[in-house]
Amino acid sequence: MTDAQADGRPEGRPANSILTPTRRMKRRKAAEKRFKLYGMIAVTVGILALVFLLTSILGRGLSAFEQTMVEIPVELPAETLDPEGNRDPAEMQRVTTFSYAPLVADALADVIAAEAIEIEGLEPSDLGGFISQEAAAQLRNFVLANPEAVGTTLEAELLAGGRIDGYMKGRVTMETAALDSNVSVEQLRLADALEEAGYLKTSFNWDFITAPDASDQRPEAAGLGVAILGSFYMMIVVLVLALPIGVAASIYLEEFAPKNRLTDIIEVNISNLAAVPSIVFGILGLAIFINFMGLPQSAPIVGGLVLTLMTLPTIIIATRAALKAVPPSIRDAALGVGASKMQSVFHHVLPLAMPGILTGTIIGLAQALGETAPLLLIGMVAFVREYPDAPPEGFFDPASALPVQVYNWTQRADPAFVERASGAIIVLLVFLVLMNTVAVILRRRLERRW
Amino acid sequence: MKDERLTERSVDMKDIKIAARGVQVYYGDTHAIKDVDVEIQDKTVTAFIGPSGCGKSTFLRCLNRMNDTIDSARVEGDIRLDGEDIYDPRVDPVQLRARVGMVFQKPNPFPKSIYDNVAYGPKIHGMARNKADLDDIVERALRRAALWDEAKDRLQAPGTGLSGGQQQRLCIARAVATEPEVLLMDEPCSALDPIATDQVENLIHELRQNYSVVIVTHSMQQAARVSQKTAFFHLGHLVEYGETGQIFTNPRDTRTESYITGRIG
Structure with missing residues (x-):
């Protein structure tokens, strides 16, 4: 009692050195540490979630900014595209996309023949599905805009089909193709062969940013x-x-x-x-x-x-x-x-x-x-x-x-x-x-x- | 010197600039100012002293209707500037405040340049016809506030970058630039060091030649130094009002005496 008062210390507080923390002080320190830990855990969870989200989206979505194109010469025969023979876009408009689709398939067949690519079991119908249906429409738009191109051979860059594009980006494999009615293993082999011959190339997909939306069957043409x-x-x-x-x-x-x-x-x-x-x-x-x-x-x-x-x-x-x-x-x-x-x-x-x-x-x-x-x-x-x-x-x-x-x-x-x-x-x-x-x-x- | 004594002596014969009769101020249910009568003379420094919360600042803010900005505040009674009731519904407080300027307790320069701070008032009141006019007004105001020498080379520097004392003098320059007739100062030196305080006090002496100055202060020495008239407020009442010398040497009310000698406050 008297001691404590002599030190100027209030009653009830034990005399001890400031070099050793009291029990109460230790408890307060521990509580502080715990609180810091909770905070760090919360921040870590948040950062992990963000990293997971970004990797998942970037992993899936970055490939949308690339697009596989087929570069082949396409003949534009005057007799089918301009039956009247006067190169008048108004009249040529009567020729629908359906007439352009065979031109694309023929062009592909010509390339296969010219390069002497032989793939077992490749059906002629496979060629039609190899290139996007959108390609025919794009070809038609090009011809209507440039009627003088009719009768010549055009070095065309055509959209590859969605599954072929997926194969080039690694999304579609031989195993999944075997189960998929939309694509055949032979088409994928053809893609390999064409790539080796330099007809397939992947480039930045500006159309994804500028093109309008496309229908369910043509994901490769869909844009924002x-x-x-x-x-x-x-x-x-x-x-x-x-x-x-x-x-x-x-x-x-x-x-x-x-x-x-x-x-x-x-x-x-x-x-x-x-x-x-x-x-x-x-x-x-x-x-x-x-x-x-x-x-x-x-x-x-x-x-x-x-x-x-x-x-x-x-x-x-x-x-x-x-x-x-x-x-x-x-x-x-x-x-x-x-x-x-x-x-x-x-x-x-x-x-x-x-x-x-x-x-x-x-x-x-x-x-x-x-x-x-x-x-x-x-x-x-x-x-x-x-x-x-x-x-x-x-x-x-x-x-x-x-x-x-x-x-x-x-x-x-x-x-x-x-x-x-x-x-x-x-x-x-x-x-x-x-x-x-x-x-x-x-x-x-x-x-x-x- | 001769002039000085003349003004001292003729204090009582001067015109009355502001006359307040039976002023009551309420903040909601609180009765902050109780029945205050006071006459403020032209070309005189009047000091309001009293303990914290006694209502001296509140009363000061009534004189240019700054209390209008407080929603719960209600002012009753009669305050006349040159015989005209300032609470008359026809009075535009904006016009009133151009004639009754104010300097606040805390230096509050606009976050603009020194020049713009001083030029703002004259600009909005259309006091300058051209740039040269405005430059003149700014220089005159800064000279009067004893800030010209320090500020003339950096008029475009931000006013908030000045030291506390300089900021307060800038605020005074800003207030005098609009040529008010009355200058209200609400504890202008409470945030200043003794040197800056001395400068501001000298300034008040000079301002008295042209203006009527009303200053609220907590420092009785300051009130004694700068003012000719002193009003002592206590708990919302105006306890005593008179010549500064008389209030400090021979107070009539015991409350004034207790406050001045430090027994209440």
Whole structure:
């Protein structure tokens, strides 16, 4: 007792050296260590999941950016392609794709004969399936665009069939081909022989990014052109509508609106709207924009409007947080020198809140870009092969969207579409990463000023 | 010097700039200012002293209607600037604040350049016809705030990059640039070191030649040094108001005496 008081130590605390930790201290240390461990485990699990996701998608999807082409000379006989003999594209249009398909098969047969390739059991019908059905259509388009080519021999680059393409990328093997009614082992042997002879080559697949979607039977021709354009149009609509409306609403609510019950209700409900499932917005869009207002289905304008409704709460919440974060002393300073409320907001508060507003907006846009559910309800899931026109008419043309295209392709039976869908996910992720990078750069740049 | 004594002596004969009668301020249910009557004279420094939370800042903010920005605040009574009621519904607080400037406790320069900080007020009030005019106004304001020599070579540097004392003088320059008639200062030196405080006090002396200055301060020495009139607030009441010399040497109220001698606070 007296000892303790002499040391200036409170009663009940044992005398010991600071060099040896007390039991209580040890327990506290242990708890801290445990907590750090939990955190590290959580972070590791997250990183592992991300790595797994990326490897799985990249592993499956990267091959979509390559495409096997067959380079062979194709004869374009005048008697079948231009029966009238006047090279008039209008008349040549009567010749359908069906007349072009044998030309492609013949060209392949000629090459096989010329190279003296002999494959046991190779049926003539195998030659037709070796090259994509799309090739005949592409050939026809080329001929209609260049009528003078009729009667000559064209060095054509033709899309290989989906299974042949898969074989070149290692997805299809001899064993799977033996079980597959769409491809024969002989076709694969032919592919090996043609590759050795230099007729098959693999190149970067620009068509995957620019071409429109293709039918179930032609995965090799399917591209994202319409979907990218549709998503781009929708993002324009969202940006043009959601940014001004969202920022104006936030400024009013944060700076001008009286704080009363009505604004409280509005505030709570904006937060609630941010939590509403996106498919509900889809139903709303279907009921209001399509059924009531009569806007066309599958159109980027409707998709954009629905996504605007969905993005608005995000933008409003982010903007209000950014406005709240501006120190009140700045407002006081502006009012103190005789600025009006409006001047203090637009000259001082808004510029300071800008980085936060832009970050919120871009994150809202990125969310909208990846949104699928509401678009399904307004018909964006349709099969669209026509590019939408340039804006503003293009906003009313049917189009697809990137996430919907992914959904669409995963529904299809042909395994080649798994590759396409994964490729589309990569494109979508690239866009999202780009947008987030822009958000970070904008924030850095605007914040660095002071 | 002769001038100085003349002004000291003629204090009582000066015009009344701001007259407040029966001012009550409520924050929600809290009664923050209770029935305050005060007359603030032109070309005089008036100090508001009192313990924390006594309402001196609140009352100061009534004088240019800065309390309007606080939703729960309610002001009753009669405050007249040159005989005109500043709480008259026809009064635009923005116009009022151009005539009654304010310097805040914490230096709060805009995150813009020094030049833009000072030029902002004159710009929005349309006081400069051209760039040269504006340059003039900025220079004059910075000179008055004793900041010109330090700032003239870096007018385009950010105002937030200055030291605390310089920032506060920048805020004073910003306030005087709009040529207000009354300058309200809410503890302008509380964040400053003694040297910067001395500079600001000298500045207040100079400003008195043209303006009526009202300063809220926690430092009784400061009130004694800079002011001619002193008002002592306690718990929302204006306890005593009079000549600074009289308040500090011969207070009439026992509460004033207790506060000045350090017994309450």
